[in-house]
Amino acid sequence: MPPWMPGDCYWPQALAVGALLGYASYRDARYREVDPYYWAVAFYALSPLAVLCWAQVLLSPVRAAVVVGDLAAVLVVGALVYFYMLGGADFYATALIAYALPAARDGFPTALAALLYASIAGALLTVAFCLYNATVNRGKASRAGGWLPYCFLGVAVTVREAFERPWWYPLTGPRGNWGYVDEDPHELLSLVAGERGEDAVIWASPGLPFIAFILAGFAVACLLGARPLAWLLEVLAR
Numbered sequence: 524m525p526p527w528m529p530g531d532c533y534w535p536q537a538l539a540v541g542a543l544l545g546y547a548s549y550r551d552a553r554y555r556e557v558d559p560y561y562w563a564v565a566f567y568a569l570s571p572l573a574v575l576c577w578a579q580v581l582l583s584p585v586r587a588a589v590v591v592g593d594l595a596a597v598l599v600v601g602a603l604v605y606f607y608m609l610g611g612a613d614f615y616a617t618a619l620i621a622y623a624l625p626a627a628r629d630g631f632p633t634a635l636a637a638l639l640y641a642s643i644a645g646a647l648l649t650v651a652f653c654l655y656n657a658t659v660n661r662g663k664a665s666r667a668g669g670w671l672p673y674c675f676l677g678v679a680v681t682v683r684e685a686f687e688r689p690w691w692y693p694l695t696g697p698r699g700n701w702g703y704v705d706e707d708p709h710e711l712l713s714l715v716a717g718e719r720g721e722d723a724v725i726w727a728s729p730g731l732p733f734i735a736f737i738l739a740g741f742a743v744a745c746l747l748g749a750r751p752l753a754w755l756l757e758v759l760a761r
Contacts, residue, residue: 532572532575532576532579533576533624533628535572536569536572536573536576536623536624537624537745539568539569539572539623540569540619540620540623540624540741541738541741541742541745543565543568543569543619544616544619544620544734544737544738544741545738547561547562547565547612547616547734548732548734548735548738551610551612551732551734551735552731552732552735555690555730555732556612557612557615557734559611559615562612562615562619565619566619566622566623569619569622569623572623573622573623573624576623576624576625576626577625580625580626583626583630585626585630588630588632589625589626589630589632590625591632592631592632592634592635593620593621593625593632593633593634593635594621595632595635596617596620596621596632596634596635596637596638597614597617597618597621597634599638600613600614600617600618600638601614609733610733612732612734613733613734613737616734616737616738617634617637617638617737618634620633620634620637620737620741621633621634624745627744627745627748627749628744628745628746628747628748629748629749629750630748631744631748631749631752633741633744633745636740636743636744636748636749636752637737637740637741637743637744638737638740639740639752640739640740640741640743640744640751640752641733641736641737641739641740642736642740643755644736644739644740645733645736648731649675649676650675652674652675652676652677652678653674653675655678656670656674656678656679657674660678660679663679663680663681663724664679666679666724667679667724667725667726669726673694673726674726676694676726676728677692677694677726677727677728677729678726678727678728678729679724679725679726679727680724680725680727681721681722681723681724681725682712682715682716682719682720682721682722682723682725683721683722685708685712685725685727686709686712686716686721688729690708690729690730691708691712691727691728691729691730692708692711692727692728692730693708693711693712693715693725693726693727694725694726694727694728708730
């Protein structure tokens with residue numbers, strides 16, 4: 524942990540944030556919705572230790588980097604929500620980390636580290652999607668057409684299969700329009716089925732909750748700080 528942040532502040536707050544994000548991840552995966560009141564309660568519950576953590580940060584020599592890094596992470600996620608690429612719960616989760624535990628063990632901005640780790644996990648998932656579509660699922664992918672960028676974002680399935688899988692989002696909505704994350708997937712699929720039939724092959728995404736990725740990134744940030752990021756940059760620089 525940072526030498527300027529006492530352990531009796533850091534670890535209880537980290538565990539509390541992790542527990543709140545864990546429950547939010549469960550709600551997002553099970554019901555595809557996290558009540559906004561839940562986030563209000565979470566911010567309120569974490570406030571006492573958040574004030575202490577921020578006091579320690581603002582008195583530290585790395586305060587400017589922490590403030591800028593956490594703010595940048597929240598703004599990036601906010602922009603992605605604005606353009607319908609992420610859900611509002613992802614923004615609240617990132618903001619909660621930045622508010623409740625601004626700095627990780629080595630002083631690196633926690634929210635920024637969590638977002639970077641979550642993005643790396645997401646990038647690996649896109650590679651897995653592409654490899655699957657190019658090998659095991661090549662027949663359906665060829666019928667779906669429009670490989671780029673959809674082969675990185677989802678799986679080629681029939682409309683009927685997408686209906687049978689809960690919370691699968693069609694990446695191309697009716698008349699080829701993009702299916703936004705805030706639209707009901709079954710309504711979009713019904714429109715696509717009406718236009719193209721249930722046996723038509725489309726690109727669809729399982730709609731994995733990004734909060735789960737943020738939670739995993741937060742855990743890595745708390746335990747290891749920015750060391751994995753530094754190692755990755757070192758490997759890429761070779």
